[in-house]
Amino acid sequence: MDNLTSLVAEAANQPSIPLSWYLYVALALFAIGAIGVMVRRNALTVLMSVEIMLNAVNLSFLAFARFHNDMNGHLVTFFVIAVAAAEAAVGLALVLGIFRHKKVVNVDTMSALRN
Amino acid sequence: MELEQIFFWLLAFGAVFTSILVVLPPGGKNPIFGALALILSFFFVAGIYVLLVAHLMAALQIMVYAGAIMVLFMFVIMLLNLSKRELGEESxxxxxxxxxxxxxxxxxxxxxxxxxxxxxxxxxxxxLSQGFGTVESVADMLFHDYLFPFELAAVLLLVAIIGAVVLAKRTL
Missing domain, CATH: 1.20.5 (Single alpha-helices involved in coiled-coils or other helix-helix interfaces)
Structure with a gap:
């Protein structure tokens, strides 16, 4: 058991994956989320795309934390998760309220504040 | 190729593929397919967190994101039970x-x-330093260096709860 633990620790100390690969995955996720926010018109899908973007940012924070041996990135990720939970709760309440009012969840119809 | 790299490519491909399914769902415009794909995507990303020696964050990712936030999404999607007309045009x-x-x-x-x-x-x-990414070291930083932001996060969540209740009420 001790042997296994030291083996795992050894592997964790010598990553065979460079930092840039993690950043490319984070970039891909962020781009997908941003394109989803800009292209999709369903309010629920837009909120889910925002969650993908937050996830991508978390991933890059954790990658930098691991490669700098600095735990601060983990704490930032912790707070991002807390903010994402709050954002999802308020966003979904807004969608519910707008649906009750307009009977549609399409963001194109949410233009009451324009002009 | 090393085992770590194989895992990385599997998880990375899965995360990106399922995220694409969220934005371009195969089952038409109903957001329930996107929500299910997003839950899978969170699991894949949690796997990448484990590769980054962030075990607590991986557990939190599954518990808070896949467990709490996505259940809320699924609940709202099923509560609304949107028809084609209510979904509106994808301009x-x-x-x-x-x-x-x-x-x-x-x-x-x-x-x-x-x-x-x-x-x-x-x-x-x-x-890596001893105990990198464990519950103990994260909690140690959280309650020493980040105590004030932690309390602010508590207030933020309280405000979000009250805001959600007020916004979702039938009459203000």
Whole structure:
């Protein structure tokens, strides 16, 4: 058991994956989320795309934390998760309220504040 | 190829593929397919967190994101039970396409920047300190260095709860 633990620790100390690969995955996720926010018109899908973007940012924070041996990135990720939970709760309440009012969840119809 | 790399490619491909399914769902416009794909995506990303020696964050990712936030999403999607008409048209305007193309250009630019600068960090001595990413070390930082932000997060969540109740009420 001790042997296994030291083996795992050894592997964790010598990553065979460079930092840039993690950043490319984070970039891909962020781009997908941003394109989803800009292209999709369903309010629920837009909120889910925002969650993908937050996830991508978390991933890059954790990658930098691991490669700098600095735990601060983990704490930032912790707070991002807390903010994402709050954002999802308020966003979904807004969608519910707008649906009750307009009977549609399409963001194109949410233009009451324009002009 | 090493085992770590195989896992990384599996998880990375899964995360990106399922995220694409969220934005371009195969089952038509109903967001329930996107929500299910997003839950899978969170699990894949949690696997990548484990590769990054962030075990607590991986557990939190599954518990809070896949467990709490996505259940809330599924609940609202099923509560609304949207018909085709209520979902509305997916308009396709020039500005939307411009936004997507602009994002792709930004991605290419970001790849070039990472290509030019990230290798220096990768080659550094990367021996991790004792207890990196464990519950103990995260909690130690959370209740020493980040105590005030932690309390602020509590207030933020309280405000969000009250805001959600007020917004979702039938009459204000």
């Amino acid at each position: 396709k305007t020039f500005v939307q396409g411009l936004g997507a193309v602009a994002m792709l250009f930004i991605s290419v630019k970001a790849i070039l920047i990472v290509e030019a600068s990230a290798d220096g960090i990768s080659k550094r001595d990367m021996v």
